[in-house]
Amino acid sequence: MRPKIAAGNWKMNGTAAALTELHSLATGLPDNPPQIVICPPSTLLFRATDATHGSPIQIGAQDCHAEEAGAYTGDISATMVADSGASHVILGHSERRDAHRETDADVQAKAIAAWGAGLTAIICIGESEAERDAGQTLDIIGAQLDGSLPDAVEAGNTVIAYEPIWAIGTGKVPSIAQIKEVHDFIRARLIDRFGAEIGNALPLLYGGSVKAANAVEIFAVENVDGALVGGASLKAEDFAPIVTALAQS
Template sequence: MRRKMAAGNWKMNGLQDNLAELDALAQGYGDAECDILVCPPATLINQAASVSGDSIAIGGQDCHKAVTGAHTGDISAQMLKDAGATHVILGHSERREDHDESDTDVRLKARAAIEAGLKVVICMGESLEEREANNTLDIIGGQLAGSIPDQVTAENLIVAYEPIWAIGTGKVPTLDQIGEVHDFIRARLVRRYGDGVGLSTRILYGGSVKPDNAADIFGVSNVDGALVGGASLKAKDFGQIITALASA
């Protein structure tokens, strides 16, 4: 059985005062029947790991492909782990767009993260233009093939499907559309890695997940949880999503 996961991406939000929300989340939902992951900005990772204890995993939002070097402003996977992170988000559409990250970039970062002992959450998704042109599965297939390294296992890989046009817009694909993509990802993982990895890897949905639509989304085939943006900043909102997932 795949254990469900609720992952929160704080993006470029959060100061030390916001750790009170993380503490409230740990106190109120730390014993939920699902895994909880919160990825705060890098400046808060060390403190967040202390606040969350053993009930909530802490992750980074990106890492460099190199172990060390002259890369001003970048953070290596080893640095994330040293700060207390156990996971890292890679290939988010905002990184792909804002920093021109390619599938190859994401794959090399994922390899570095896995070698450092981190678990990777690899994101993929189509633009509105690609969706309207009926190219969604071609886009997702290419991102799956190019972004995920060969050496992954079901223990260190999590895939997140986030249609770009649904992130922060309030727009959500139909349940059938979500199911089609998640079923496609599952089939491709099985074809590439076999049943062991393919059937055990968790696939999260992300893109305007909120307390009022979470339960319906979690009822869709091959949706093993959610990667949540804005709604993860408040313990009350994220907690309702966690409750819906635990009950799904």
């Protein structure tokens, strides 16, 4: 059975004061909670792992470099992420692909580095609104899967997050039929490439304007194993209902 995962991407938000949200979240979890991964800014990684010690909450980074060390000013390596106590790292988020011009090959190299450091890679894929309107969604998703996933994918080292770019932070949400179409396509593509055992075991998350109000409906979709949540993960009072909805799905 695939794990249910509620992941939160804080993006460039949060200082030390925000760590109180982690305590609030940990004390309000439902019985038998899903796997919870919070990805704060890199400045908070060490303190976040300390703040969640002994709780079900795991900590992840928002990116890592493909190289272990070197003259890469401002970057953080997978080894450094692991050294902070974090267990996961988000890779290939559309904001990185766009603003930092990251390619599928870049994401693949980072995934290999993440695995080498013992991290689980949360690999993001998704189409733009123009690509969706042009009927290219599945072509784009297929190409990103093929290019971003290394051949050594295993169920324990990789999570796939489908985030339609046009739904991130916009309040727009694909229809349930659209979410199902893409997640079913991803599952079939993974099985075709990696075989049924691995392809069926990889968790698939949906991301893009997930809120308490729509979480139950989204989590009822086959092949949706959880969510990668942005703004709604910043406050425990907003994220906790999403976690509860996933636990009950």
